[in-house]
Amino acid sequence: MNDCVFCKIVKGEIPSQKVYEDEEVLAFHDIQPAAPIHILVIPKKHIASLNEVEKDDQALLGKIHTVIQTIAKEQGFSDNGFRVIINCGKDGGQEVAHLHFHVLAGMQLGEKIV
Ligand code: 5GP
Numbered sequence: 001m002n003d004c005v006f007c008k009i010v011k012g013e014i015p016s017q018k019v020y021e022d023e024e025v026l027a028f029h030d031i032q033p034a035a036p037i038h039i040l041v042i043p044k045k046h047i048a049s050l051n052e053v054e055k056d057d058q059a060l061l062g063k064i065h066t067v068i069q070t071i072a073k074e075q076g077f078s079d080n081g082f083r084v085i086i087n088c089g090k091d092g093g094q095e096v097a098h099l100h101f102h103v104l105a106g107m108q109l110g111e112k113i114v
């Protein structure tokens, strides 16, 4: 947990380009953007993955959706649309073990897997 990259970003030990912050949620630009706009939205609380979400986290995860809505409006991509992705575990391609929502926008996004 202590060597979690995103916990270090929350604590300010690793710099990030923040786009939104409140007491429970942080959003910042992905260091390796996969689209013209690629924002990561995370709970400040360390939750390793979607597998570790607990019932008490339901309000927090619900809130993240409205945070994404706010960011989309503020950053000006809500009308054109965007894609939200959560990778979970090995087969899901998750590399950072701290729950995060990828928000991709700014282009016609490619092939849909689902
Ligand atoms: P995952 O593959 O776990 O779903 O996504 C992890 C994402 O975190 C990747 O898109 C990667 O580029 C991003 N990332 C990893 N380390 C850092 C970092 O130190 N700063 C920022 N801003 N993004 C990071």
Ligand code: ZN
Pocket: 001, 004, 005, 006, 007, 008, 045, 046, 047, 097, 098
């Ligand atoms: Zn963490």
